[in-house]
Each structure stands twice: as C-alpha cells, then as structure tokens.
Amino acid sequence: MNHHDTTAQMIGAHPKKPIFKQDALENLIDTLYECSEACNTCADACLGEKDVNNVVRCIRTCIDCTDICQTTARASSRQTEVDPEILRALVQACRTACESCASECDKHSAHMDHCRICAEVCRRCADTCHSFMI
Amino acid sequence: MNHHDTTAQMIGAHPKKPIFKQDALENLIDTLYECSEACNTCADACLGEKDVNNVVRCIRTCIDCTDICQTTARASSRQTEVDPEILRALVQACRTACESCASECDKHSAHMDHCRICAEVCRRCADTCHSFMI
Amino acid sequence: MNHHDTTAQMIGAHPKKPIFKQDALENLIDTLYECSEACNTCADACLGEKDVNNVVRCIRTCIDCTDICQTTARASSRQTEVDPEILRALVQACRTACESCASECDKHSAHMDHCRICAEVCRRCADTCHSFMI
Amino acid sequence: MNHHDTTAQMIGAHPKKPIFKQDALENLIDTLYECSEACNTCADACLGEKDVNNVVRCIRTCIDCTDICQTTARASSRQTEVDPEILRALVQACRTACESCASECDKHSAHMDHCRICAEVCRRCADTCHSFMI
Numbered sequence: 121m122n123h124h125d126t127t128a129q130m131i132g133a134h135p136k137k138p139i140f141k142q143d144a145l146e147n148l149i150d151t152l153y154e155c156s157e158a159c160n161t162c163a164d165a166c167l168g169e170k171d172v173n174n175v176v177r178c179i180r181t182c183i184d185c186t187d188i189c190q191t192t193a194r195a196s197s198r199q200t201e202v203d204p205e206i207l208r209a210l211v212q213a214c215r216t217a218c219e220s221c222a223s224e225c226d227k228h229s230a231h232m233d234h235c236r237i238c239a240e241v242c243r244r245c246a247d248t249c250h251s252f253m254i
Numbered sequence: 255m256n257h258h259d260t261t262a263q264m265i266g267a268h269p270k271k272p273i274f275k276q277d278a279l280e281n282l283i284d285t286l287y288e289c290s291e292a293c294n295t296c297a298d299a300c301l302g303e304k305d306v307n308n309v310v311r312c313i314r315t316c317i318d319c320t321d322i323c324q325t326t327a328r329a330s331s332r333q334t335e336v337d338p339e340i341l342r343a344l345v346q347a348c349r350t351a352c353e354s355c356a357s358e359c360d361k362h363s364a365h366m367d368h369c370r371i372c373a374e375v376c377r378r379c380a381d382t383c384h385s386f387m388i
Numbered sequence: 389m390n391h392h393d394t395t396a397q398m399i400g401a402h403p404k405k406p407i408f409k410q411d412a413l414e415n416l417i418d419t420l421y422e423c424s425e426a427c428n429t430c431a432d433a434c435l436g437e438k439d440v441n442n443v444v445r446c447i448r449t450c451i452d453c454t455d456i457c458q459t460t461a462r463a464s465s466r467q468t469e470v471d472p473e474i475l476r477a478l479v480q481a482c483r484t485a486c487e488s489c490a491s492e493c494d495k496h497s498a499h500m501d502h503c504r505i506c507a508e509v510c511r512r513c514a515d516t517c518h519s520f521m522i
Numbered sequence: 523m524n525h526h527d528t529t530a531q532m533i534g535a536h537p538k539k540p541i542f543k544q545d546a547l548e549n550l551i552d553t554l555y556e557c558s559e560a561c562n563t564c565a566d567a568c569l570g571e572k573d574v575n576n577v578v579r580c581i582r583t584c585i586d587c588t589d590i591c592q593t594t595a596r597a598s599s600r601q602t603e604v605d606p607e608i609l610r611a612l613v614q615a616c617r618t619a620c621e622s623c624a625s626e627c628d629k630h631s632a633h634m635d636h637c638r639i640c641a642e643v644c645r646r647c648a649d650t651c652h653s654f655m656i
Contacts, residue, residue: 199436
C-alpha cells in the first residue's frame with residue numbers, strides 16, 4: 121500500500137460522505153501532503169547549499185508553504201461537520217503560498233534540482249487548489 | 255519571563271525590522287498562540303465530556319482552528335523576506351476559522367466553561383486578525 | 389509523479405548526502421506521512437460515528453499520533469546538520485505512539501474499516517521506526 | 523487575560539482532572555509554547571543575519587526544536603485518556619532537542635541577542651521537561 125491508496129481507503133471508510141467530489145478531494149489531499157514535504161525538504165536543501173545568502177527568500181517562502189500545505193491537508197482530510205467557508209479561505213491562502221513559492225524556486229531551477237522539483241510541485245498544488253475552489 | 259515578554263524580546267532582537275507596526279504584530283502573535291492553545295484544549299475537553307455526540311461540531315471546528323492559528327502564529331513571527339500577500343491570505347483564513355469556532359463554542363458556553371473561555375479567546379483573536387489586516 | 393517519487397527525488401537532489409541508508413530513510417519519511425494522514429482521518433472518522441463515546445480513547449490517541457508522525461516526518465526529511473540524538477529520541481517517541489494507536493484501533497477493527505486500516509498503517513510505521521533505529 | 527492565564531483556566535475547566543500535578547503541568551505547557559515560539563523566531567532571525575552560512579546548524583536545530591516543542595505542548599495539554607508512555611517519550615525527545623538547541627545557540631550568544639534569549643528559553647524548557655518526567 122502507498123500514501124495515495126491509504127488516503128483513498130480512509131476517505132472511502134469514513135462514515136460521512138464527502139461534500140466535495142471524492143476524486144478531486146483525494147487529489148487535493150495527496151497533492152497538499154506532497155507539496156508540504158517538497159517545500160520542507162527544499163528549505164533544508166537550500167540551507168545545505170554552499171552560498172546560503174543566495175537562497176534566503178527561497179528558504180523563508182518554502183518554510184511558510186510547508187506549514188500552510190500541511191494545515192490545509194489536515195483540514196481537507198476531515199469530513200465530519202465540514203465548514204466550507206473555513207476550507208475555502210484556507211485553500212485560497214494555500215494557493216497564494218504555493219504560487220509565491222513556485223515563483224521563488226523557479227529563479228533557482230537552473231542551478232538546483234531541488235528548487236526545480238519543488239517549483240513543479242508547488243505549481244501543480246496551486247492549480248489543484250484553484251480547481252478545487254471553482 | 256513569560257511568553258509575551260519572550261515574543262517581544264525576540265522580535266526586538268531580530269535583525270530585520272518588522273514591516274508591520276511592532277505592537278500590533280506582537281499582539282497578533284501572542285493572541286494566535288493563545289487561541290491555538292485554547293482551541294486545542296477545548297477540543298480535548300469536549301472529548302472528555304459525558305455526552306460527546308453533543309459537541310461533535312465543536313470538536314471539529316476547534317481542531318481546525320488550532321492548526322490554522324498555529325500556522326498563522328509561526329508565519330507572522332517570521333520577519334525575513336516577508337510576503338505580505340501570503341500573510342494577508344493566512345490571517346484572513348484564520349479570522350474565518352476563529353469566527354466560526356467562536357460561534358460554535360458560544361452554543362455551549364452556558365454549560366461548559368471551557369467553551370465559554372474558548373469562545374472569548376476566539377472572538378478576540380478574530381478581532382485581532384481583522385485589525386491587523388486593515 | 390506521486391508522493392513517494394517526490395520524496396526520493398528531493399532526497400536525491402539534496403546537496404547533503406543522508407547519514408542514513410537512503411532507501412531506509414525514504415521509506416521512513418513516506419511511512420510517517422502516510423501514518424500521520426491515516427491517524428488524522430481516523431480521528432475525524434471516529435468523530436463522525438454514531439456513538440462517539442465508544443471511541444474517545446481512539447480519537448485521543450490518533451490525534452497525538454498524527455502530530456508526532458508529522459513532526460518526525462519533517463525532521464527526518466532534513467539532511468543538513470543532522471543531530472542523530474534528536475532524531476533517535478523522536479523516532480522512539482513516534483514508535484511508542486504508533487504502537488499505542490495500533491492497539492487502540494485494533495479494538496474497533498471488526499466494526500470500523502477506518503480503524504482497521506489505521507491500525508495496519510500504525511503497526512507498519514512502528515516497525516519502520518524500530519528498524520530505522522537499529 | 524494572557525496566555526498563561528488562559529492555559530490555567532482551560533486546564534481548570536477541563537472535565538478530566540490532570541493525572542499530573544496541575545502547577546507542573548501548566549508550567550510545562552506554557553514553557554513548551556514559549557520555547558516553540560522562541561526557536562521559530564530564532565531560526566528566522568538567523569536567516570536574516572548578514573552571514574547566514576555561519577548559523578546553518580543553529581537554523582536547522584531551531585527548526586526541529588520548534589516542531590518538537592509544539593507537538594509536545596499540544597499533547598501535554600490534552601487530559602482525556604492520557605497515555606503516560608507516549609507523553610514520557612515525547613517529553614524526553616523534547617528535552618533532547620532543547621538541550622541540543624541551547625548548546626548551539628550558546629555559541630552565538632555573544633553576538634546575537636536572539637540566540638542568547640533562545641538559548642535561555644531552551645535551557646529552561648529542557649529543565650522543565652526533565653523535572654516533569656521525574
């Protein structure tokens with residue numbers, strides 16, 4: 121079993137049917153965890169680079185994005201007594217953070233693979249958040 | 255020394271001057287941690303009540319509010335390379351969560367002191383978030 | 389791309405070579421996130437059951453286990469200036485939490501699929517933590 | 523009202539009497555939040571220094587210590603169905619992290635006030651964790 125299968129099984133076994141489309145919800149949850157992890161590792165990888173002063177803004181943005189993606193992943197996994205207004209505001213904040221982080225990581229993509237991968241995941245996560253809110 | 259003094263001293267010792275008014279920022283940070291803790295304990299206190307089925311929505315909202323306040327507290331404490339758009343979206347999401355949690359806890363305030371205290375802290379935190387964004 | 393591939397790619401792109409065996413480390417990180425998510429959703433699924441009073445201990449343990457797995461996942465993903473003593477103590481605490489959570493969820497496995505799945509993931513995560521520390 | 527008063531009131535209003543001495547528990551919770559915040563801000567303050575390469579280990583340790591203190595604060599605030607083994611292992615991991623972080627921040631105390639303050643809070647938190655476990 122892997123993370124995606126576990127997410128799908130857990131949502132499937134939940135006594136409350138999601139108020140959102142189940143496929144879109146599972147994709148949102150998985151992408152948020154993936155992005156939280158990518159940003160967490162990218163911040164640390166930047167910190168391990170030779171010239172850290174060059175990637176200060178990237179570290180800062182990745183740290184924020186990690187925390188926000190994680191909180192949004194946890195909240196969107198909960199199906200009991202959902203308050204759609206809270207989730208909407210949270211997913212909106214998450215999209216903003218992911219877009220900012222993607223832009224920042226993009227600047228270093230040519231020289232650092234961890235920034236290139238992180239930018240891709242952040243962009244995909246921003247799009248997933250956007251699609252989810254429509 | 256207490257939590258508030260530590261927050262103020264750490265912000266004062268930071269090499270970057272905050273881009274927000276320092277008093278308002280310190281108050282925001284302290285209130286967010288206080289609210290995160292109040293909601294965390296209120297969710298657990300509700301779970302320890304005799305009839306848990308009665309407070310399901312309160313537990314759910316408190317759990318979300320804990321996570322969101324905490325992430326917002328951490329992000330607003332960071333003064334290096336601040337992205338005001340991320341912070342604004344996050345504080346907005348936090349205000350939404352605090353208002354929802356205050357409304358929910360209010361319903362149980364007459365019978366449960368932890369809900370009464372939590373509702374007060376959540377309302378104060380929602381107001382602090384609102385003032386901060388103006 | 390999925391979560392596991394992203395973890396592997398990010399660890400591979402990190403400027404610091406892990407001080408632990410890379411396969412074991414990636415497996416640890418992935419399992420910790422998976423377990424954090426399973427516990428987070430199981431706590432909420434229990435909260436959505438008809439008789440919540442029956443699963444109070446399960447909710448409490450799942451909430452603790454979520455937080456601990458998540459913190460351990462974040463810390464173990466970081467390869468810059470690793471302090472093996474901190475990681476060892478954290479992985480030990482995580483193993484304790486996963487074993488306790490598996491035992492608790494096991495009690496409800498026959499009636500609730502989310503508890504059955506969560507118990508399996510927790511047991512696997514406890515074993516992964518144990519193997520990693522040897 | 524401040525954070526400490528709120529903690530005390532919430533523990534006092536909880537339907538479950540703490541299985542630990544209430545004064546010691548409240549002190550533990552408050553100190554853990556204070557330390558989590560000090561480390562979170564110290565990591566960011568280090569990141570804002572002119573020569574970041576000089577404080578890489580400090581940033582890494584502060585980030586770990588933030589997460590661990592926070593998770594321990596949340597878990598120790600919960601009085602419903604406490605598993606003392608989980609809490610003990612967690613407080614032990616937290617003590618290890620705080621001691622390591624205090625040692626690291628001490629190295630920079632002469633030049634950076636945020637490291638001096640953070641080292642003091644970490645040392646006090648390590649002692650509080652130690653006293654709590656006896």
